[in-house]
Amino acid sequence: MKLFLNSLFHLKKSLITVFVLCVINYSNACQCPPTLLNKEECNKYDLIFKGKIISIKNCNHNLGEAIFEIDELYKGNASKKFTVLFNCDDGCSIQLNVGEEWIIHTNYKQINNALLNWCSRSRKHFANLQEDFYYVNYGKTFDEDLTFLRTELGLHRLLSNEINNSSERNIKPSVNQSILMLIISIAGVVIFYFIINRFFKSK
Numbered sequence: 001m002k003l004f005l006n007s008l009f010h011l012k013k014s015l016i017t018v019f020v021l022c023v024i025n026y027s028n029a030c031q032c033p034p035t036l037l038n039k040e041e042c043n044k045y046d047l048i049f050k051g052k053i054i055s056i057k058n059c060n061h062n063l064g065e066a067i068f069e070i071d072e073l074y075k076g077n078a079s080k081k082f083t084v085l086f087n088c089d090d091g092c093s094i095q096l097n098v099g100e101e102w103i104i105h106t107n108y109k110q111i112n113n114a115l116l117n118w119c120s121r122s123r124k125h126f127a128n129l130q131e132d133f134y135y136v137n138y139g140k141t142f143d144e145d146l147t148f149l150r151t152e153l154g155l156h157r158l159l160s161n162e163i164n165n166s167s168e169r170n171i172k173p174s175v176n177q178s179i180l181m182l183i184i185s186i187a188g189v190v191i192f193y194f195i196i197n198r199f200f201k202s203k
Contacts, residue, residue, distance in 0.1 A: 047106050047107065052102075053098050056098060062089050103121075106120060123138070
């Protein structure tokens, strides 16, 4: 009986140890290294801006889309409305909500969108400083970050929607569009041949 109780005790101790290790490993996996906001940190990113989320699209192939309305652009090129993609299945991801104001530090995925890295310098604005966990990690408030970006990087002009949307003209047409274009081209050639042939016969 004593041997059974000792075995049970060691088993319980082992299970607790495994549980604690799992919790620690999960916490470390989601813990981003601390960073200082300086020019060296800003050089890691293609695009830096302050904006508000105006819409969010459901996840597609593990990626969601947050449409931002940019108020201030500090680095890179973007139009007033810009798409930021984010990983939906990442266990360390933070929920994005319409109406939230963010400072986004990111890199382009395509010419007209960017992919958000949860361990980037990006941060959300909190009305209550006590709720701002970014302040605990960074040691600076949201407004202090803004002051640095405005002073060191300055404000940049946003692209017009026409310029930003021009990239869509280079998108490869679908199969149906290609077939339709081919039919129109053939019809144009036939009509042209018919008109020329009729013109020469009339002479």
